Amino acid sequence: MYMPFSYGFGLMQIMFFLIFGLVFIIFIAIAVRSFKTWSGNNRSPLLTVSAKVVSRRSDTHVHGGYLGSDAHMYSTTSFTDHYATFEVESGDRLELQIPENEYGYIVEGDSGRLSFKGTRFI
Numbered sequence: 001m002y003m004p005f006s007y008g009f010g011l012m013q014i015m016f017f018l019i020f021g022l023v024f025i026i027f028i029a030i031a032v033r034s035f036k037t038w039s040g041n042n043r044s045p046l047l048t049v050s051a052k053v054v055s056r057r058s059d060t061h062v063h064g065g066y067l068g069s070d071a072h073m074y075s076t077t078s079f080t081d082h083y084a085t086f087e088v089e090s091g092d093r094l095e096l097q098i099p100e101n102e103y104g105y106i107v108e109g110d111s112g113r114l115s116f117k118g119t120r121f122i
Contacts, residue, residue: 041118051086051114
């Protein structure tokens with residue numbers, strides 16, 4: 001009698017390794033991209049230009065999950081990233097992520113000197 005997947009790897013084991021491999025590849029790709037951005041920012045020169053704040057925005061990410069085996073215990077964590085778009089004298093615009101402790105000081109319409117290094121707000 002023929003019994004498919006009765007010996008060696010079964011369908012569930014193959015699916016597990018495929019999904020695990022996909023998650024691992026995505027994790028490595030995100031780490032490589034983050035390292036490239038960090039490295040590029042470190043190699044970039046520090047620039048200071050006249051600029052005007054043309055917009056601000058916040059992006060909130062909510063992560064949640066069940067705690068343990070009790071389906072009634074659910075926990076959420078939120079993270080907020082803050083951004084500001086600056087217009088420089090040439091008319092070009094750039095959006096930079098702003099640290100939370102400085103975001104409240106930046107108001108649309110403000111103008112002054114902007115210092116940045118790559119994509120990093122200084």
